Amino acid sequence: MEILEIIGGILILIGSAFLFLGALGILRMPDVYNRLQAGTKATTLGAMSLIIGVGFLEPSWMMKSIIIVVFIAFSNPISSHALARAMYKRKRYPIIKSEDKDMDAYIEVFQQEEEEVKS
Amino acid sequence: MENLTLSDKLSRFILNWFFLMIVWIAFTSSFSGQELIVGVITTMVISLLSISMFTCCTLAILSPIRIVYMLWYFVVFFVALIQSNFDVARRVLSPSLPINPGIVKFKTKLTTNYSKMVLANSITLTPGTLTVDVIDDTFYIHWIDVKTTDPEKAFTEIAESFEKILLKIF
Numbered sequence: 216m217e218i219l220e221i222i223g224g225i226l227i228l229i230g231s232a233f234l235f236l237g238a239l240g241i242l243r244m245p246d247v248y249n250r251l252q253a254g255t256k257a258t259t260l261g262a263m264s265l266i267i268g269v270g271f272l273e274p275s276w277m278m279k280s281i282i283i284v285v286f287i288a289f290s291n292p293i294s295s296h297a298l299a300r301a302m303y304k305r306k307r308y309p310i311i312k313s314e315d316k317d318m319d320a321y322i323e324v325f326q327q328e329e330e331e332v333k334s
Numbered sequence: 335m336e337n338l339t340l341s342d343k344l345s346r347f348i349l350n351w352f353f354l355m356i357v358w359i360a361f362t363s364s365f366s367g368q369e370l371i372v373g374v375i376t377t378m379v380i381s382l383l384s385i386s387m388f389t390c391c392t393l394a395i396l397s398p399i400r401i402v403y404m405l406w407y408f409v410v411f412f413v414a415l416i417q418s419n420f421d422v423a424r425r426v427l428s429p430s431l432p433i434n435p436g437i438v439k440f441k442t443k444l445t446t447n448y449s450k451m452v453l454a455n456s457i458t459l460t461p462g463t464l465t466v467d468v469i470d471d472t473f474y475i476h477w478i479d480v481k482t483t484d485p486e487k488a489f490t491e492i493a494e495s496f497e498k499i500l501l502k503i504f
Binding site for chain 2: 239240243248249253256259260278281282291292293295296303309310313319320321
């Protein structure tokens, strides 16, 4: 029992550290897309580690927490993709620091779609 | 999905039933007779109703070689997930905020919708990349630190390690 509790505690600590980093990323990054980058990755591993940690503290919940982790691994990236796409459709273009204009490849598709809607 | 043969449909139905039953057993975490009977009936009804919507593959997906590749994919993916978290930590904690964002595109060789979904999800969770849109076989990726705008180089940089395995699974 003792060793399971130690493993669970360590996993919860790691998870909350990554969740904190994700929150800090959302605060510091300059635009939506970069915030989503920081948010999605850190919260996915953070939440996974935290929930598995809870499973270790309470072994009868282990199977349920594994199922929850699988669902998080599928749904989290889908939701961030939906948010990023919705922001582009609302014409919030990503910040591009360098002078290279080719670095926004998606804008061609977006302009085509705009013209199709107008015509 | 209307042009499926009967044996194809049956195979998809059994696969769905099997996976739903695993989820059921994991949620109830008991093997008592009553729970199992209710589970068998419920999952059978659900997989009958959803046969035209939520089936990805036939029973052929459960062949041993594909399962080995799935486990290998899981390992590759998990390593990339941990790498990406340390990548995010490094960028967030460094005072100068080292980012060079942009959107790049590349083409994939995958054909089925489900494999493209798995690839898009994996790309979102790997270091510094976020899938913005998938149109036919073209992926549009927001990259936090753009190294190249050339589609083929971007492909080798971002997706090659995943696609090699996915082509063998699907």
